[in-house]
Amino acid sequence: MHYYAVVCSQQSIYYAPLANVETEKMDALQNQILKLKEEKNAVILGHNYQRKEVQEISDFLGDSFGLSVQASKTEASVIVFCGVDFMAESAKILNPEKMVLHPNLKSKCPMAGMVDVKSLRELKAEHPGAPVVSYVNTSADVKAETDICCTSANAVKIVQSLPDEKIIFVPDTNLGLYIQRFVKDKEMIFWPGYCPTHMNIKKDDLVKLRTEHPGAEILVHPECTPEIIDYADYAFSTEGIIRHIQASAKNEFIIGTESNMLHRLRRESPGKVFYEVPNATCPNMREISLEDVRDSLTRIQYKIELPTDIIRKARVPLERMIKAGR
Ligand code: SF4
Structure with a gap:
């Protein structure tokens, strides 16, 4: 431990490890949030890529699919x-x-x-009759232009289930290419979108980790490039990664997805060893701090408001996705 904070008592000045001060501050914030949550009859839904301390105060942790299901059945106000x-x-x-x-x-x-x-409507006009499958990583107004949503957990199953020969898939080309490996009888029109965090996962880093840990299995997310998916042992959604690890007889895993995921893995599979891939932290997921969650509950901010017709239209593809299951 390298840094120390000065703490004054009545009689003396002494030095306490800063890490302990930080931990105490974090514990106090977490307790404050849990109290506020009870008072407001709130539920906290946390994605697997949230910071460790935010994961710890979440009532439900999960991937986009799991959290959508929780959101659809919560009784909290x-x-x-x-x-x-x-x-x-x-x-x-x-x-x-x-x-x-x-x-x-x-x-x-x-x-x-x-x-x-606007661009999606233009693409639809170029391919009349082709249904739009949107990855859940899209805005509400794009969902309102969509036939069915999917997550990485059920994307293959959903595209396979459609009777159409041609599918428009937005926005993640890498996920689309992953689906196409399993769905050879359909033409898929891709959108040039990508996840910057998963694009940061490089083969050289995986090769190095595999050399250092030859017994470890490499598990990656389908948002990674085809080169990474080819090199890995398996590609799964985040919940798929968790389930695979829990069922596996293996003990060591190299995790090729957003790095905060490792907190959940270490907590839920304490006997196993996980290696992090460099440069795979999503800065956008990291934006939410404990202070933000506390302020959100105290000041009732920031309320999500959407136009009624967007809600009505966007609900249809989301409910189809939930009905399709994992
Ligand atoms: S940029 Fe961040 S939030 Fe968006 S898909 Fe990638 S990891 Fe998820």
């Missing part, structure tokens, strides 16, 4: 969504009568921002 913008919007679409709070409006998914309604 207020939903505090600790994830990026489109996730909080999805919670509002599924619960229009409830208050949905997004603790930090800067927490936006850049991939979701890569597709807009």
